[in-house]
Amino acid sequence: MRSHLPSFLVERGPARKGRRDCGAHEWYNHNGVVARCYHCEVGERPWTAPPGA
Ligand SMILES: [Zn+2]
Structure with missing residues (x-):
């Protein structure tokens, strides 16, 4: 049997x-x-509209 980690544990996006x-x-x-x-x-x-917009 081959065990591997679930992808949600491996894929941790740095961004x-x-x-x-x-x-x-x-x-x-x-x-x-x-x-x-x-x-x-x-x-x-x-939110307030930016001045001058
Ligand atoms: Zn911030």
Whole structure:
């Protein structure tokens, strides 16, 4: 019998969004109500249109 690890244990993508504050949030309009950060998951705030837009 040959045992191998389930793929979900092996494939851990390195390019995951950080769960910690990236320290340099860049906001994007998530759904017109909430703005989120490109770089991390903790970056979240109410969306307000950028000034001048
Ligand atoms: Zn961030």
